[in-house]
Amino acid sequence: MKALAEDLHFNIVIPLTPTHYHSNDTYGPDILDIALMKGVALKLRYIVTFQCLNSDHRPVLMRLGSLAADYPPSMKIIINWQKVSVALEEIDTSILNSIPNNIASTDDIDSAIGTLTSHIRTVVESSL
Numbered sequence: 495m496k497a498l499a500e501d502l503h504f505n506i507v508i509p510l511t512p513t514h515y516h517s518n519d520t521y522g523p524d525i526l527d528i529a530l531m532k533g534v535a536l537k538l539r540y541i542v543t544f545q546c547l548n549s550d551h552r553p554v555l556m557r558l559g560s561l562a563a564d565y566p567p568s569m570k571i572i573i574n575w576q577k578v579s580v581a582l583e584e585i586d587t588s589i590l591n592s593i594p595n596n597i598a599s600t601d602d603i604d605s606a607i608g609t610l611t612s613h614i615r616t617v618v619e620s621s622l
Contacts, residue, residue, distance in 0.1 A: 504532035511543045513552045527554045537561050577621040582614070589613045 499506050507530075512523030529541070536558035543552045590613060593606045 499530075502532070504530050507531060507538060507541060507556065509541045509543045509554050511552075513543050513554055515550050515552075517550055526551070529556055534558070535561060571622060573618060574621045578617055581617040581621070587613070589616075 495506065506528055508525050508528050512525055513527040514524045516523070527543075531538075537560065539557040539559045541554065541556040543554050545552060547553065589609060593609050594602060597603055597606060
């Protein structure tokens, strides 16, 4: 394959760790997942094998990015944490009052978490 890649001017990209583990222990792990690239105007950022599935095959993620710049410049966000703290200390609000005192089911838990998360997000966003 290497000779063919050189003759046809394409690149072979492989993960550094195995992507397949045989069920028969006499065989070692293999790399089954490869990427063939030719004329791609993108730079390989990374290729990684995930060990998250209980399977003989591991998923692979390959990330490509621009050749021009690594990443766009990040914005600096300044949060007034004192304002957030003061706003979160106020517990007598209509949003927080909508959370029931007696949570009896997982749906109630999910609803309360969603309400609290939304409230915190709103407070932080208003403190920018």
